[in-house]
Amino acid sequence: MLVSDAKVWPGDVTGFAVENGRFSQVGGDLKGGEWAGHTILPGFIDAHCHILPTGLDLLKLNLSSCWTENEVLDAVRDWLPNIEPGQWLHATQYDQNRWGSHLSRHQLDKVSNEIPILLRHSNGHASVANTAALRAAGVEHETPDMEGGEYVRDENGELTGVLLEKAHERVTSKAPEPSLDEMVAGILRAGESMAGYGITSATDMMTGRWDLAKELEAYRLASEQGCKIRLRMYMQWREVLGNGAIEPALLQELISAMDEPKCKVLGLKVFADGAIGSATAAIYDRFVTTGGQGRLIYSPEKLAQIIADIDAAGWRCSVHTIGDRSTDLVMEAYEKTRDPKIHRIEHAMILSDTQIERMAKLGSHVTMQPEFLYRFGHAYRAQLPDGIWQNLKRVRSVLDAGISLSFNSDRPIVAGDPWDGIRSATNRPEGFTSVEAVSIEEGIDLYTRGGAVANFEDDELGMIEVGYRADFQVRKGGTDGELVAVYKEEERTI
Ligand SMILES: [Zn+2]
Structure with a gap:
């Protein structure tokens, strides 16, 4: 395949050639190819979202077009025949x-x-x-x-x-667990929806919510059935190392059956605290509404033990930590691991200068979800003291400190269009400190190459460079223009 006379992000290159699913030439003398006049970006990589829950939601009856009681009741009545016995x-x-x-x-x-x-x-x-x-x-x-x-x-x-x-x-x-068929259908549906935003890879951050073996099987099957995105998974740590965990041989079998690099498991996920909106993030300050400091999911000793166990078992670890108090505990535990660079920190919404310095020394990758500011900014203002909420998501400071960072969505908590995230980071909502904003170019980089770094595969994904897998999106006009095509390894998905 040949692309020419286009604007290939980020440079002044106007085209590329693809052979066997990889970019074989980028720039140079290329004529007569496809997509002349269009802007080409690497595919977006959403390295922190919830793929299966997104898909299951998309399969449900959506009432957003109902404006009266009767419209809701009619929609529900019309949907009844779709419900399988027992569901x-x-x-x-x-x-x-x-x-x-x-x-x-x-x-x-x-x-x-x-x-x-x-x-x-x-x-x-x-x-x-x-x-x-x-x-x-x-x-x-x-x-x-x-x-x-x-x-x-x-x-x-x-x-x-x-x-x-x-x-x-x-x-x-108490609702019945989704069946394997429903799970596969949900993942395929999520992939379709994400590809519609220019996404070519996504990482599910809590595989094992219902039944780890069934979910891994569903991801493998969805991938084999032509899912439009690459599927990456972080599994709930408990389902792998906790009481009643999956049989190691079975887990090995499920993982090795996956068709990498379309579908693969990355590591284990741990929750260290809650969220700001519910006043459950573990913070040093106090929440305005409750007067409390949030809560840690585990005691500091237990959290350190879980992380040490994950590290000792040879897995990559990823920890959800929103508050500054829990982030210090996560960093302390990571400092004792064999190589903090293989572990990830999720969210880190509240950070002091000292913590940013410590994080830079640590070297772990950090993921941030800028769309949160846009969707939940009002809740953050209501929950956190003045001087704290304005500084949430210190993207600029984190980048300037040389910390490895990526942008992602956490969909289905938010709608998940990468452009909503990028815009929220380049143009922070009113009241949030503008010194923490980044440029559009940086935003795109954090949602493409950054995502590949978060998934530990920036040696072959996230950039339009010779040797890289040909995942890219085609837009009309500029970088945020209308999406007209998406390719995953040369194969057109949209
Ligand atoms: Zn999440």
């Missing part, structure tokens, strides 16, 4: 603010008394269930509310079906 009808993007008050379980019961129905609020913190769903989840008239959650009741004390926070989570968790 629940899940809908997403329910939002009662569009018409006033919540639907009740009685309204949903009229649609179905037998199939459990659960409508998830677009904010992800609430849902409405029909009686069948409450019954299946074991929620009864007498069931008491739990801390941090509520089964909403009417003036007569009857359950309305509206579930808030922990109550919503508990009922949601």
Whole structure:
């Protein structure tokens, strides 16, 4: 394949040749190729997202086009025939603010008394269930509310079906696990959607949420069935090294059956703290709403032990740490590993100058998700003291300190278009310090080459250079112009 008379990012090269799936010539005298007049970028690499959950959500009934109660009820009724025996009808993007008050379980019961129905609020913190769903989840008239959650009741004390926070989570968790076929369909659907943004590789950051063996099998099958993106996985550490972990021989078998480099496992994932919006990130300061300092998922000793075990077992480690307090603990544990450069730090949203210095010495790769500022900026302001929230995601300082960094989405928490992330980092939302902004060129680099670095494969992905695998996107006009084609190893996916 030949591309010529185009603008090939980032340089002044106007074309390239591809042979056997790799760039065989970049620049030089090339004429008569495809995509003249277009801008060509390496494929975006989203090195921190949740592929299977994204796909499963996309397979659910989406209520975002419903603006009245009746439209919601009609959409749910029309969707019923799609539900397999024993499964629940899940809908997403329910939002009662569009018409006033919540639907009740009685309204949903009229649609179905037998199939459990659960409508998830677009904010992800609430849902409405029909009686069948409450019954299946074991929620009864007498069931008491739990801390941090509520089964909403009417003036007569009857359950309305509206579930808030922990109550919503508990009922949601009682839904049957997706089948292998559903998982494969979900991954394929996620791949299609991501490719539609110019993404050519994505990394699932919590494989083993339901059943590790089944999920790894689903990723392998989706890849074999032509998934439009390369699939990378970090597995929940517990499912590999915790109590009741997967049989090592079975894990080995599942991993070696994968068709690298289309599909592969990268390492193990650990959570060190929570999030800012829920005041659960472990911080040195205090949250405005709760007066607390958030919470560590594990004691400092236990976290250090988990990381040491992962390192000793020869796995790469990746730790979710949002607060500055937990990030110090992660760095302390990483400093004791054989090679901190093979381990990753996820999020690191709050960082002091001293911590940035320490991180630079450490050498671990850091991933950041700039789209968060754009989507959750209001929640960060409400939760964190003045002087702290303005400085979230110190991208500029991290880069200037020479720390290895990448941009990613954490989809489905956000919509996940890399351009939304890049714009949020180049033009930080109002109130957030502009000194931490980066240029568009840097943003693209962090979402392409940076992603390849995060996935430990920057020797063959993330750049348009001789010898690299030919993953690239074609845009009309400039770098953020309309996407017209995506290629994964020379093969056109979009
Ligand atoms: Zn995540």
